[in-house]
Amino acid sequence: MDEFDDNEIARLLRLKRYEQPPPGYFENFLHEFHRRQRDEMLRQPLWRICLERAHGLMLRLDVRSLASYPAAVAAVLVCAAVISLKIYQQPETARVALQNPPALSVPASAEGEWSLTSPVATQIFRTQPVRRFNESAQTHQAAAPPRYVLDSVPVSYEPTFRF
Amino acid sequence: MDQPRVDPDQELVTRTQSGDAGAFDELVIKYTPRLYGLVYNMTSNHEDTNDLLQDIFAKAYRAIRGFRGKSSFYTWIHSIAVNMTLNFLKKRGRRFQLSLDDVDASIQNDKEFLESTATSSPVREADLSELQRRLNEAMMKLSDEHRAVVTMFHIQGMPHAEISKILRVSEGTVRSRLFYANRQLQNYLDEFRKNPVS
Numbered sequence: 001m002d003e004f005d006d007n008e009i010a011r012l013l014r015l016k017r018y019e020q021p022p023p024g025y026f027e028n029f030l031h032e033f034h035r036r037q038r039d040e041m042l043r044q045p046l047w048r049i050c051l052e053r054a055h056g057l058m059l060r061l062d063v064r065s066l067a068s069y070p071a072a073v074a075a076v077l078v079c080a081a082v083i084s085l086k087i088y089q090q091p092e093t094a095r096v097a098l099q100n101p102p103a104l105s106v107p108a109s110a111e112g113e114w115s116l117t118s119p120v121a122t123q124i125f126r127t128q129p130v131r132r133f134n135e136s137a138q139t140h141q142a143a144a145p146p147r148y149v150l151d152s153v154p155v156s157y158e159p160t161f162r163f
Numbered sequence: 164m165d166q167p168r169v170d171p172d173q174e175l176v177t178r179t180q181s182g183d184a185g186a187f188d189e190l191v192i193k194y195t196p197r198l199y200g201l202v203y204n205m206t207s208n209h210e211d212t213n214d215l216l217q218d219i220f221a222k223a224y225r226a227i228r229g230f231r232g233k234s235s236f237y238t239w240i241h242s243i244a245v246n247m248t249l250n251f252l253k254k255r256g257r258r259f260q261l262s263l264d265d266v267d268a269s270i271q272n273d274k275e276f277l278e279s280t281a282t283s284s285p286v287r288e289a290d291l292s293e294l295q296r297r298l299n300e301a302m303m304k305l306s307d308e309h310r311a312v313v314t315m316f317h318i319q320g321m322p323h324a325e326i327s328k329i330l331r332v333s334e335g336t337v338r339s340r341l342f343y344a345n346r347q348l349q350n351y352l353d354e355f356r357k358n359p360v361s
Contacts, residue, residue, distance in 0.1 A: 009348050012298050013317035016204055021212075029195050029216070030188060036217055037224075 172236035179227050187227070190236070191220050197319070198244050204314040205248045207303055215251055219244045234328060241329045245311055252307045294355075301351040309344040316341055 041049065170176070172193075178186035198219065203212040223243055230239060302310055311330070315321045316337075323341075327334045 005349070006345050009345055009352070010317050012294070012352075013313065013348075014320075015295070016298070016318045017200065019200075019203065021199060021203070021209060025213075026192075026195055026199075029213075030191055032213075033191060033217060033220055037221065040221070 170232065170235045170237075173232065176227065176230060176232070176236050179224075180230070187224055190240075194237075194240055195220075198240070201241065201244055201314060201319060202248050204302070204318050205245075205307070205310055206252065207299060211251070211255075215244075215248055219247050222247065238325065238328050241315075242331075245315075245329055249307050249311065294352075297352060297355045298348070301348045304351065305344050305347060309340050309347070312337055312340040313344045313348070 172190060175186045175190050179190065195216065198216060199212060202215050202219070203209065206212050206215065219240075223240055226243075230236070234242075302313065305313065308330075312326060315326045315329070316323070321329075323334045323337045326337045330337070
């Protein structure tokens, strides 16, 4: 048998079990492990060490089974409350400014119906607003603050109620 | 050679999970020699093996609270070791890291070694240390995944089923990788036998 067969290969590979680390390696390994663990712990910030200790204590006391669901629900409720408060505390004008530009888009057929000479009140009424954002800006002074009311579209044709 | 259904390390694991660091020390002492063999034969470098072993046990210690016992601790720690070693080897690239100085020179006087080689005609004819060197070279020519399977099966003596659990592949894949790796090793060593000086 001149060639290496599977058994020969397996037998040779089994011999690699005898390859060992330097003497005393396994005895020192645990000390080295502890030393590295300590070094790693010293590099951690204090709050993380405290957090880990607290977590370990909770696990030991088995607090998790008692407190996990209420704590999770409370956390979700607090988050929801904070987010909703932030949303409702935003200024109203900011929201209007964001919503108006898309509402001012104009169909192509309205092109040319607007000019500086034509008064706003005489515009043809359409079911859709016919102003473009840029044209709207031309009806005002350059220094004037932006307006967000569509004054070209009457709200109602009913006579004004007078006393 | 199947693993027993009751995990023999269960008590040590439970104690570690409840904060007993001494229990984890016992696990480290128990598994260091075996994991050393696994990692060393995948990296072929003692320093890399030492650093990897430290990282493997550190990671296991951090993660052991999440260990739910779906597999044995043996399988779990071997999975961590193999995955971390494969990641390390990918980062290291194909840099050749053969460290023959680590091979114990007294191996040729070992009784089991002599018995195992006495009946082997190619081995008997070849210079044994040279053959070991060639074998290490051949191992390093295998891909990382093939070398992992060869190490676990041939060197560590694990069954196919255990290897498939550790690598999370099918037993068929394990057998296929072994077959391919054996062919590669065989070709390389045959070449050496035909041209011993090359």
